[in-house]
Amino acid sequence: MPEQLIGSGTADYLPGEGAVPHSVVTPAPSHPKRLGRPAGTTHQIVWRYVIPITTIHLLAFVVFIPRLFSWSGLALLVVGISVFGSGINIGYHRLLTHRSFKCPEWVERCFVILAVCCMQDAPATWVATHRLHHKDSDDTPDPHSPLVGFWWSHIGWSFLENRDINNAATYERYARDILRKPFYLWLQRGIATLWVYLAQVLVFFAVGFLVGWLTNGAAAGVRLGLSWVAWGVILRTVVVWHLTWSVNSLSHMFGYRTHETGEQSRNNWLVALGTNGEGWHNNHHVSPNSATNWHRWWEVDLTYVVIRILELLGLASDVIRPTRLLSKHKDKNAA
């Protein structure tokens, strides 16, 4: 994919280079046009999304059963939101979709497996959908613009078959680089992603059972195993879903705009907090291939911090930063 340069009229601040002048804060159009659903949308319900998403939401209510509460389960939820969420934020988004850095194959696969454990479909589908979003953000072909409606952008778009996404030509054009790898091709087929998801359920239960059994006997083991599954897998899946979906919905509706990007992307601190930096979405849209959304000192981007740590450990290279994009832009202007 070609690198997108920071456009004219954008903030001239980059990390370590001073503050963003307030004059460059760009208000979004106050009355954005409403959009119809993407042309490829049909009335055909995508049961392979509707069934698991509904089921797991309903199953999540088991966390209200007092006997299934454990402090370790709660800790797994809190830590898991960031750890498994990084599979989406780093793996699917910044690494596979935008190629904002390079890393060894095994590191990439670790992030992808974490992402699959979040049940957001196989990598090629996620990448193709997100690249389509960037290509026509908040315009009719955008698979999930809130200009169609909040619930549409949050979840509704995935419940109705969109032939613009689900066809061979789209995968060929937008996810060919992903499907070239046999592992990702395998994940794309049948219910492979479901097997990976169920394997993590088994691991959470088995380890929880072992810990509970060794400390308080078999019955306590079963209870702790179920607690870890309820809090550490099921509820965490629901929370990470809504956080990811909020980037598509809330971060295109509420928040401030620093850069004029030609669509509705916003910097939303609440979404940024929950997604470790993905909510600085206006910053992301202005330079999608950058590994960091950290443009102002308070726009903390923990996802980038992880990438930076990987880089310091020698596990990430060719990390694209806004400075690199900006200097290219300057070079282009100077030419």
Ligand SMILES: [Zn+2]
């Ligand atoms: Zn967006």
Ligand SMILES: [Zn+2]
């Ligand atoms: Zn993106």
